[in-house]
Amino acid sequence: MKKPLLIIFGIIIIVILAVVWGYLLFFAKAEDNVDMFNNLVNGGAVDNAPLLNLPNEEDFPVNLERPPLRQLTTRPVAGFNEVIDDNGNLEIYFVEMGTGHLYSINSNSGEERRLSGTTIIQAREAYISDDGNTVAIVNYNNTKIKNLSLLRLDRENSPLIEVITDTVLDFYLKNNYLFFTSMEGGNLVAYAYELDTLNKKTVFTLPFSEARIQWGESIAGPHYAYPKASYALEGFLYKIEGSKLTRLPLEGFGFSALVEEETILFTKLTDQAPMSYFYNQKTNEIKALNQTYLPEKCLLIENALNIMCPYDPNITLPYQMPDIWYQGKLSFADRLLLIDLVTGTSNIFVDILSASGREIDVMRLSYDANFKAFFFTNKNDNSLWMYENNY
């Protein structure tokens, strides 16, 4: 091809490109707006969600009612009690696990105050007196050597800490006494520490140390004791009055019990499965119950003919109870049942799972003097919960 022809073709192409560019620059219209970032689905269709028809904010009702079941703490609780303050308001005192700090929660306002900042490291279990002035705290570091300390908020030099013993096995604060057990010479010795006089008295002696005690109202008792439960070992129930040890006609493998004045709720293995019974101390009658309860979780309702027990209807208890529950291998989503002491029939008092949406393994059930509020902790995280009984 000749050189002039090449030059002519080149000029023509440049002119055409210039015309096209000029047209696009001055006359072309942009296409509809396409958002190239709204679809992260490769090749898939995108459904546009319909817009919600939202009402005006003024239309929303303001709910001032508190739910009857509510969580009081997110921190783990070593112990708690209900205390009536000087104005007649119900305050919930609790000891924070790990620190031993004492707090109060106003049941009406929900306000939380710290009452004692005295630190007792690795505090694990606590009892608070009914007037809120005395706190017994046990701390330990994963050993069975447990220290028992007493925090006195009513003393002039408060807070005063007295370490009662460093070998406590079990303890309980009731009325004017701090009860505790300690192992001495292969026996279990129970003491009562009088809070006013600071005198220590021996309450009873047991010939075995692996005992679970249900303390009475006074030094004289009656107190009750049984060897700690295990599915593979036999347990027996003893009644202790003064220094007299009386064997009650209740025994069995995996045996645990809760004693009311006349009635005893107990659970033991029967035909390779745990089963609960009532025993009447006056008539010696034993009645099998329809459901199986763990007496350690239950609560006696004083001056009433009921026992309150947590119960999970979805779990069939295996024969290794209560060991696997103690180990933390089995956990419950409890309801609270009220059980009639005479007939043994039960009714749902609170469906905790439905009311809270949480699976709560109820421990340390308690109630206020007016039967208006119930308290418990969740074994899984030791948080404190409250249920207000409105009827």
Next chain:
Amino acid sequence: MMAKYIVLAFCFLFAGPLFVQAQISESGFSQTAAIVIEPTYPAPHSTFSASLDDYSLSGQTTSISWKINGLTVADNNNLRTINLQSGEVGKTITIEANIGLNGNQSIVLRKTVTPTYLDIVVEPQTRTPAFYLGRGLPSIESQVNLKAIISGTSISSNDLIYTWQVNGQVIGGGPLRGRSNVTITVPRGNSFIVSLRVTKLNGEELIKKTLRLPSVEPEVYFYEKTALYGLNPKALDSLYLTGNSATLTAEPYYLALETYNQPPLLEWTVDNKKSPVPINNPYEITLARPDREGRGTSQINFHIRNLKQLLQGAQRQVQVNF
């Protein structure tokens, strides 16, 4: 004269056994006819039976009448076995059987029953965590404390003779006065039998009991621990590492205390690589999230064992997701 002596000697020779037989029969009334209680040691507030064992009596039994605590129970007349209800612990019941024999003879048999409890409280000296509310279980070659508690007798335990047996072997060299507590070593096998016979100082048996005890394999479970609040008592199947680190505690159950306190073998492995055993507490390990970005899982294994007694050990693995 000689013949007379011979006849007398023959008479004596043949008549002698007859006299001896009579003596046996006379004494046989009191030695063999008896009231038999079933079960042998009735518990308080329980049903038990009293039966007449009169088969060795030479005469034929023509009538039987029973008295309980001195009161005749007419409904039980001429029954060989009667059912009774025991009372409170320690409250003695006296049972009388009046047996009429042919020839207008009669004998009276008596038996007293005192409902007594013999409880053997088993306290295995094996390790359980401080938060554990139950009793430990025996494991091979661990120590077990056995404590006998007798209810229903006024005799002091110091005035009773205790004969303890483990798998049929008498321990302590024989019967021991006042030894209501003993410590035994768990023998081999999945279970073992403990029996106790308690006798009075005059040799009369007071009560006895036999029980089968398990010998379990030690177990180990993992729990999460925080510096402030301590151990969370919920056993972990797996752990989700939400923060930068977490402390995991291995809690052995039913391990002999000697093995727990001075473990011959104790090791942690992370993804099959040995991890240094923590100095302060060998049962705790702190896991830190790796520096690199991203997510993953790790298998944490804990192993403890007594190398001289290989069944005295436990091992478990847990998955950590991060």
